[in-house]
Amino acid sequence: MPTAPVAVFDGHNDVLLRLYNEGGESGIQAFLAGTEAGHIDLPRARAGGFAGGMFAIFPPSPMSAAFMDAMLGDGYDLPLPDPLTLAEGQASTLAMAAILFRLEQASAGALAVCRSVADIRAAMRRGAIAAVMHIEGAEAIGADLDMLDVLYAAGLRSIGPVWSRHNRFGHGVPMRFPSSPDTGPGLTDAGRALVRACNRLGMVIDLSHITEQGFWDVAELSDAPLVATHSNVHRLCPVSRNLTDRQLDAIAERRGVVGLNFATAFLRPDGKMLATPALDIVMRHLDALIEKLGEGGVAIGSDYDGAVVPSELHDAAHLPALIEKMRASGYGEALIARIARENWLDLLERTWKR
Structure with a gap:
């Protein structure tokens, strides 16, 4: 009898965006029944x-498609998208939150929105997908932060203040290769207020898309562990989105976590977003992250449904390929379990207050 695959808790996916683009209800039904679209569905x-x-x-x-096509070249410097209005940010954010709750309702127990680590572990024990609401780009939240409290009450437990565009809270890194993540200013005064509010609520603050200055602004202001849900090692792939050794040292000092990103543009030494075989490159980043962060600071942040990924990991059904590669590389079962899920759950236990 075949053994069950190792359970993976993933630090970042964009399946809600995919379902939003697919029209909501039709996308929900396809997710539950199975589809050839994207990277994740229930089967x-x-x-x-x-x-x-x-x-x-x-x-x-x-x-446009040219945005992603540019990342196939020998070097690129993509312009930052225009800022969104508050109304634009709220419309899409609330629509995707509604899709998550409708997905939970339609799944008949196969997916559960979780608001605590106890919720996550309970869902995993009964075989349900444990979904934590996260925001990548806080354009739905006004400077008064009222919407933050509303979203927290709905289930929001993790937030990236910016995506790779600027907003009222701070500055995002452009998609640029080769480039340092030090590409401009960091938090605004409103961004500092947002960080303090997230600390009050006990929320994860995701530093994956913020400028290096923004990273240091959060590090100085926040009392929570430093987290990058889906980023890799800059010295192995010098793209603006990756983390320098100095940033990794700071995350280690604060007992934070980095989720290994499967996006090939953030893995490959040439920075190209190509769906080529890349498990050996994945392992180089994983080894480097463990070297800098220790065995308790490394997890998975796939970026499924938001990026081009290695051909061996081309959807969620192929996660066992990474587990087997870890075993073949000498990783023991205890370390594999930490990377696959336990490091995220430990980080959430130490960050969430309710």
């Missing part, structure tokens, strides 16, 4: 051990 999650994760709400910017 593929069960096949690959995808047991839950941070389900990102990303207020999208209008972008």
Whole structure:
């Protein structure tokens, strides 16, 4: 009898954006029944051990195919998308939050929105996908922060103040290769107020898309562990989105966590977003993260449904390929379990207050 796949709790996916773009209700039904679209649906999650994760709400910017095509070149410097209005940010954010709750209702217990680590572990024990609401780009929140409290009450437990565009809270890094993450200013006064409010609520503050200055602004102001839900090692892939050794040292000092990003543009030394075989490159980043952060500071942040990923990991059903690669590289079962899920759950236990 085949053994069950190792359970994986993933730090970042964009399946809600995919369902939003697919029209909501039709996308929900396809997710539950199975589809060839994207990277995650219920059957593929069960096949690959995808047991839950941070389900990102990303207020999208209008972008042409040329945006992604540019990341196939020998170097690129993509212009930052225009800022969104508050109304634009709220419309898409609330629509994706509604999709998450409708997905929970339609799943008949196969997916649960979780607001505590106890909720996550209970969902995983009964075989349900444990979904944590996360925001990637806080354009839905006004400077008065009223919407933050509303979203928290609804289930929001993790937030990236900015995506790779500027907003009222701070500055995002452009998609640029080669480039340092030090690409401009950091938090605004409103962003500092947002960080203090997140600390009050006990929320994860995701530093994946913020400028290096913004990273240091959060590090100085926040009392929570430093977290990048889906980023890799800059010295192995010098793209603006990756973390320098100095940033990784700061995350380690604060007992934070970095989720290994499967996006090939943030893995490959040439920064190209190509769906090529890349498990050996994945392991180089994983080894480097463990070297800097220790065995308790590294997890998975796939970026499924938001990026081009290695061909061996082309959807959630193929997560066991990474587990087997870890075993072949000499990782023991205890370390594999930490990377697959326990480091995220430990981080959430130490960050969430309710």
